[in-house]
Amino acid sequence: MKQNFAVIGLGRFGTSICRVLATEQQEVLAIDINEDRVNDLADVATEAIVADAQDEETLRSLEIGKFDHVIVAIGKNIQANILVTLIVKELGVPDITTKAENDTHARVLARIGADQVVHPERDMGARVAHHLLSPNILNYLAINDDVTMAEVKITSSAFVGKSLIELNFHQRFGLTVIAIQHGDNVIVSPAGSDVVQLNDEISVVGPTQAVEELNDRMN
Numbered sequence: 001m002k003q004n005f006a007v008i009g010l011g012r013f014g015t016s017i018c019r020v021l022a023t024e025q026q027e028v029l030a031i032d033i034n035e036d037r038v039n040d041l042a043d044v045a046t047e048a049i050v051a052d053a054q055d056e057e058t059l060r061s062l063e064i065g066k067f068d069h070v071i072v073a074i075g076k077n078i079q080a081n082i083l084v085t086l087i088v089k090e091l092g093v094p095d096i097t098t099k100a101e102n103d104t105h106a107r108v109l110a111r112i113g114a115d116q117v118v119h120p121e122r123d124m125g126a127r128v129a130h131h132l133l134s135p136n137i138l139n140y141l142a143i144n145d146d147v148t149m150a151e152v153k154i155t156s157s158a159f160v161g162k163s164l165i166e167l168n169f170h171q172r173f174g175l176t177v178i179a180i181q182h183g184d185n186v187i188v189s190p191a192g193s194d195v196v197q198l199n200d201e202i203s204v205v206g207p208t209q210a211v212e213e214l215n216d217r218m219n
Ligand code: ATP
Pocket: 008, 009, 010, 011, 012, 013, 014, 031, 032, 033, 034, 037, 051, 052, 053, 054, 073, 074, 075, 076, 077, 080
């Protein structure tokens, strides 16, 4: 489905959002106060324009209120970031995603009506730290404070060549295996008879502590 996106602020974060949306054939309006940033995206976005997004009249004339999604990716200038979020909210944008620089900023954004508040530097930093501590956890999603979904690489010979019945993840760890990836081949919702091989990537869901325990067994 084709939707309309406006990305305001074309730093590394906003630029990356524009590129992916454009690759996915979406309509993208890219806005920055800095002409060089805008020029870099001229061939990527549907439209790329130089404007100060803090100017309400400019956003009105661009009919920002008619966009399905607006992403406020202004970073260091927190005042501009907040003001722009407020203006696009008032102009009636139904879905607003704003980048926060810190927790206080995030609280303000939630209050003024940002639908999604994201912390790319904080979250990516956490991800890198987790990966350094648990290199066999390739990917994870915290479902809540206690439950995690994770992709774990099988590197321990104790697991290799055994079926899910033999490995007994449920009883031993409290984990449910939802997929086994073997090279390019993915078994979704595997059966008990499916066998795990060296370097397979298994997707599991269960208590966070159990995921960590499984990772420890791989070392
Ligand atoms: P990133 O981490 O994404 O690279 P950053 O967090 O360092 O970016 P900035 O570089 O401060 O954040 O801001 C991102 C972009 O937002 C910059 O290209 C900047 O020119 C643009 N920007 C700042 N203020 C405005 C504004 N009022 N209107 C439009 N664009 C703006």
